[in-house]
Amino acid sequence: MNDDSHLLPYAKRPDFKVARANELTGKDRRFFRFLEIVPGVAAWATIIGIILASIYTPFIAAYFIIAFSIYWVLKTIFLSYHVRYNWKRLKHHMELDWQSMVQRFSYDKYYHLVIFPFYKEPAEVLQETIAGLRAAKYDAKKLIVVFAAEERAGPEAQALALKIKEEHGDSFGHFLVTTHPDNIVGEIAGKGSNVHWVLQQVKEQVIDTHNIPHKDILTSIFDIDTVIYPDYFNCLIWFFMTVENPYKSCFQPVPLFTNNLWEASALSRVMAMSSTFWQMIMQERPEKAATFSSHSVSFQALYEIGYGQPNVVSEDSRIFWNLMIANDGEFDVVSMSYPIAMDATTASSFWGTIQNIYRQHRRWTYGVENWCYIVYHFTKNKSIPLKKRWSVALLQGEGYWSLVTNPIMLFILGWAPIFLGTREFHETVLSYELPIMVRNLLIVAMFGLVVSAVISLSLTPPRPDGHSRFRYIVMMLQWIMVPMTMIVFSAIPGLDAQTRLMFGRYMGFWVTPKGRN
């Protein structure tokens, strides 16, 4: 019999780790299914609604498009303000001597559990990751490093991890190589299930055997391509020691997808930097954020919720929602504004890169499954303040809706009344002025891209030998692709993901291929 005494009361509910409607019964099942349908319906209704409005009420559609274009300009200004501010903070944090700053704290008792789940990534990726870890300005004996292989990846993956252990294991306090069994009932294959399983293994093999208090372990769950900056653990400790509720907080660094930036195509770079910018924005408004990709949290917090969910695709964010809901809303994201380096999505061919970026963003945007989870539990856990429940549900819902609809509305549907409108509409000044106005507003909004271009250059690693200086010009000009990337790699994969969820065609975890040229 499972001992669940360590779980928080709400985490003991049988539906706490629900992933899909078909895991529930009765009214709950119908309600969850309804929630799965809502995002897709909202997105399609918006798109179809604008088309119908353009045909039957083109004047109203035109006014709406003007309003939306102004909103977009102001939103660009608003977000650019956040990016620019976070950029200043990020640069400042990168210049600080965190090692000296943490000396005033007594932090020797803390261990860092660093988990690297991986699948079939090549040795070069793992070597860079471990090299980053070894270069950390931190007592390596306080690190518990886990290379978590997958059984379904074959014996090569485990052999690779064991080789890394053989070469570097002695440098760290503990070094584990685990192999996540295939086909465990109730799991879906992917990073989430691996992490869920490995946390239990670490507890059994290291934490319990060495009697390390759970409160003294900070868990960093990193993608395998995560190369930490030297002061990451010092920075983490500093935030852990200074925040109000360290055991009720997740610590979110800024992912810079720069490991292979010089080798990546312009398309990959734009997508990578766009993702970074979004995370930089969220760093400045953490009350609206959830965890993303690589992040850190106390082991105690994870233990209290049973280590998150092994049955979801977007496990990196879900773990935060698990924690937030189980802690009755008392759980926050702490923005570290300190970078970690990761890989931009690439492939050996341009078409392969397009496919990989599309699939990766479809997986990310499938995070809309979290909205169903949040709203479902917000109706169950009345201990969470009502205002918080409403604001989080609306904010997250708006986020997923706008992700899918805004680029399409802006760059495609903005012209719909002109092509679909009635004859009376076509004869009006409004019909002729609309495209001019929308174009001018978009040009104003494009100035936000100039900010992006400048900031992205400042975050680009030094130019390696063999790369022309001309590449810097390309790196500036690449941002003109943004309108296209927003539609092709943001809106369409988002719509794809929401439509799949709407029809109950649930997605599995797609592993983004990592490699080095």
Added chain:
Amino acid sequence: MTHEPQIQILPYKHRSRFFWVLVIIFLVTLPSLIFYTTGYRLSFENEETSIVTTGGMYVTTDNLEVDVYLDEEQVERPRLFRSAYYIQNINAGQHRIVVQSPDYHTWVKDLPVDSRVVIEASAFNMPVQPQLRPITLYETATGTAVYFEEDITDRVFAEATSTEPFYFSTSTATTSFQINEEFVFVESLFGTTSSSSKSVFGRLLDEVGKFGFATATPEVATTTSTTTEEKTLRGDMELIDTDGELYARWLGSEAAIPYYFCVTNTPLASTSVRYGEHVAQAIEQAEGSTSTPLILDSNRICRTQIKLDHLRQDVFYYNFFPNSSDLVLMQLQDGIYVTEIDDRAWQNTQLLYAGTDIQTVVENDVIYIRDGEHYFQIATEIESN
């Protein structure tokens, strides 16, 4: 030594304040831009600030190098889509639009502009000096047209420009030249389908006289004969010659009717002032017509037939201008003209080629003429060197 980061997270208060500033900007900007895009403007005339409503004009041209003037003020050339001019901020009232270019005929129209409405027009400009491509029976090995008579320069090319070089042969020997197959083709066209020395109406009367006995192919191959009318069709537009007058008639759907068939639905007196007396008369005549009924469409009234101005001359040949259903090519007594169907204000009619002893054929959207014994293709643009 620093123990604290000097730059703190963006305070919520700052973000909130910034957000509300942007909300205020949104609330102020939205109505302003909606008013602007619907045609409202601030006017500072007579040292008084007032809000006026404006309209616009949308003019397309077939020539990219034209200058456009609205009420004698030049309109800035568009940077993109250079064949279309959208002229904003026009006060309601009658306005004169002029489209001109050196060496081309000028196109002029007076049109009424209404508040918050854009009126359309389509300009055309034909070369003042005809542009001819010689088509001769013989050509050199490199394809250059060969003439054997010098009267070609004295008579034809004194008033026209050849788009291609040609060669004079002082000898009548043809052995060093080759037969031009295009000449054979063009000559055959004139043998079957060209205009004749009789006017179209005259030929119609002949046809009526021969009714019941005629077995030969009609002279104008692109038209069909009845006892009273000749018709030429392009898409949903039909040209009809009836009772000595030439008409353009719309046969398509009401929704797709070209804008120039329609005028704002106002009393006839007002229509007369805005679009010309002839338009008002045409509407009045059409009111009781069953063959060419008026289309009443909310704020506008549309005729389905427009009479074409043939300058009080006999029409010897007519057809649609190549690649257009809005322009008509007419061979009149003193030459070949291009006219627009749009009769609002008036119809611009431009001389394409002057001559009396000429015949015309339009084949595959190419205009061929026979002047005396010479064949040419007429170019409608001046080729730049």
